[in-house]
């Protein structure tokens with residue numbers, strides 16, 4: 001019996017207003033740490049073992065030895081998770097490691113350590129991905145190797161039929177002569193919301209085909225809180241002093257394609273002049289977008305036989321070349337804590353977001369970080385649950401894949417729970433939320 005099964009964990013659901021944690025056995029955090037995280041490492045181990053020869057060919061012979069070391073260290077990491085060992089301090093020399101280590105030290109229990117099941121879920125899960133990266137970081141030929149790259153590329157290819165449909169829809173919209181309309185903008189936003197269903201950490205690295213995501217009209221009833229009109233007002237208001245929109249990306253593949261369709265719609269219809277696209281700097285939650293994934297996708301589009309995709313690829317490349325779209329890297333997005341820390345830990349990033357007229361946050365992990373990784377009463381207002389993380393107006397688009405939610409009307413959570421007991425884990429329900437409460441920092 002591992003420590004997580006012993007009486008040190010409580011056989012209850014997560015109480016209200018506390019941090020999500022594997023400490024509560026009837027939570028998605030417990031299920032994730034016990035089952036999903038080890039499976040993710042197992043599938044990484046399988047992939048590496050399977051591709052050893054290919055990697056040795058691509059990198060040098062030396063890669064073979066390094067893969068052995070990586071496999072050994074990943075297996076150790078998996079064992080540490082399964083046996084609920086303390087989170088070891090990172091040995092990496094990178095700047096973020098110091099911040100991780102200080103935070104891990106602050107989370108220590110009375111026995112002087114934080115363990116996977118008995119600390120904040122967000123820390124345990126982010127830490128796993130940071131530890132995976134540390135293993136590669138210390139290699140010599142594999143030090144820049146993204147172990148999830150194959151999966152991300154596969155997910156793009158699998159989604160191509162959808163991408164073609166979406167691309168055509170965008171192409172037609174930007175080439176009609178009409179002014180932007182609320183209906184059209186909201187349609188792009190909803191397509192973008194449902195794109196968040198395509199996430200490889202939820203499917204445990206399995207690439208699946210989602211055929212239903214382009215014809216989304218029937219999905220409206222699955223949007224449990226919909227502030228699309230407020231977001232439209234914020235983006236179309238003439239009184240804004242800024243013409244920058246920020247998008248904090250989530251997943252590569254179909255989702256990021258829909259992010260860019262929304263971004264292009266805003267540029268083409270003059271709702272924004274500049275769009276800043278925030279990417280991750282390390283391989284993250286399997287499918288999160290890094291700079292190289294972005295460029296890889298543009299390359300795929302530019303060389304695709306479908307003319308619309310080719311044209312979009314060229315058009316988006318020109319946005320990058322002339323600075324209409326800016327790819328922004330920041331280590332902050334892969335730190336292990338929620339966004340209330342941003343104003344203290346990365347003031348510059350907070351101030352940068354404050355320059356935008358709207359910041360769009362994508363996906364489930366961003367949701368957990370925006371709302372402090374706490375089990376709010378579902379009727380808690382969005383503004384309250386943000387706990388003063390309000391650099392600018394925020395649009396929050398997320399399909400629900402973890403047991404945290406806020407901003408719902410009275411009775412909704414109970415109704416959906418009765419209809420679909422797994423509603424917080426499947427990504428079948430969506431949220432389009434908004435906050436216009438702005439908190440400046442000096």
Ligand SMILES: O=P(O)(O)OC[C@H]1O[C@](O)(CO)[C@@H](O)[C@@H]1O
Nearest residue numbers: 199201202363364365366401402
């Ligand atoms: O890609 P997203 O939408 O941020 O989701 C990331 C994943 O993180 C989790 O929140 C935790 O693993 C999942 O529920 C979800 O699969």
